[in-house]
Amino acid sequence: DAKTTQPNSMESNEEEPVHLPCNHSTISGTDYIHWYRQLPSQGPEYVIHGLTSNVNNRMASLAIAEDRKSSTLILHRATLRDAAVYYCILNFGNEKLTFGTGTRLTIIP
Amino acid sequence: GAVVSQHPSRVICKSGTSVKIECRSLDFQATTMFWYRQFPKQSLMLMATSNEGSKATYEQGVEKDKFLINHASLTLSTLTVTSAHPEDSSFYICSARSREPGNTIYFGEGSWLTVV
Numbered sequence: 180d181a182k183t184t185q186p187n188s189m190e191s192n193e194e195e196p197v198h199l200p201c202n203h204s205t206i207s208g209t210d211y212i213h214w215y216r217q218l219p220s221q222g223p224e225y226v227i228h229g230l231t232s233n234v235n236n237r238m239a240s241l242a243i244a245e246d247r248k249s250s251t252l253i254l255h256r257a258t259l260r261d262a263a264v265y266y267c268i269l270n271f272g273n274e275k276l277t278f279g280t281g282t283r284l285t286i287i288p
Numbered sequence: 289g290a291v292v293s294q295h296p297s298r299v300i301c302k303s304g305t306s307v308k309i310e311c312r313s314l315d316f317q318a319t320t321m322f323w324y325r326q327f328p329k330q331s332l333m334l335m336a337t338s339n340e341g342s343k344a345t346y347e348q349g350v351e352k353d354k355f356l357i358n359h360a361s362l363t364l365s366t367l368t369v370t371s372a373h374p375e376d377s378s379f380y381i382c383s384a385r386s387r388e389p390g391n392t393i394y395f396g397e398g399s400w401l402t403v404v
Contacts, residue, residue, distance in 0.1 A: 222395035
């Protein structure tokens with residue numbers, strides 16, 4: 180499995196943008212970059228995914244480096260409900276998803 | 289996004305009994321489903337990969353005779369914890385792979401199992 184590296188924890192003030200980094204230096208050409216988040220006592224929630232180009236959806240934006248060795252999940256305006264553990268995962272075809280420790284995001288009111 | 293539903297969300301069972309957890313993909317067909325277990329303050333640990341119409345593939349260290357997985361249709365997979373013990377108490381989460389570009393995997397809400 181291609182591995183990802185994320186900071187263990189981050190803090191952000193409410194209503195400010197949040198940039199969550201992820202390094203994946205061993206990514207292969209066919210790996211998609213997926214982001215999930217998990218709130219306490221819930222299953223992971225899909226956030227966004229991309230391959231090469233930056234992606235936007237109603238929840239977040241995903242900025243992918245030109246060499247694809249890193250990516251950044253952007254929450255444009257953090258709310259208290261965005262406090263969760265965020266996982267950056269590489270996924271291709273029928274491979275299983277392997278979770279790392281993720282980034283625990285704390286939102287400060 | 290696609291919806292995956294688990295049932296029950298919480299279950300308490302007596303030690304030595306068996307309990308079944310269902311996982312359904314509600315609006316898409318899933319040829320592959322995954323079962324995870326998560327202990328408090330830890331990450332998700334993959335237990336097994338379930339393919340429709342064939343035997344599940346278990347991760348190393350997971351007892352296939354204790355955690356029975358059945359994937360009888362393209363929308364349903366079940367996990368049965370047999371002869372449950374208190375150490376089996378955990379949060380069990382299923383997921384299903386979609387067929388959209390990127391093969392996004394969607395997760396159920398999770399099932400809390402408490403063995404007393």
